[in-house]
Amino acid sequence: MKLSPITKVVLILLIGALIIIPQIALPDAEFSGADDAAGTAITAIDENYVPWFESCTDQLLICCSLRNRTGDAVSAPMRTT
DSSP states (O other), X not given: OOOOHHHHHHHHHHHHHHHHHHHHHOTTOOOOOHHHHHHHHHHHHOTTOOOSOOOXXXXXXXXXXXBOTXXXXXXXXXXXX
């Protein structure tokens, strides 16, 4: 199915509006995912709970964000139990 250029522009504008309008309408709101809510609920039930799995993307984001000014990778802190 081939979309016309006008349809593409309208779709892009709609997607942009879906991203921007909640940020403007609720500037003080905290937009967090289900993983955050689940982690908080589990910790409230059992303070000693240790996750048995950690997402690979979390480790990738930590690794990418921990770079010093020279561009050398900085090792991520390991979680201890």
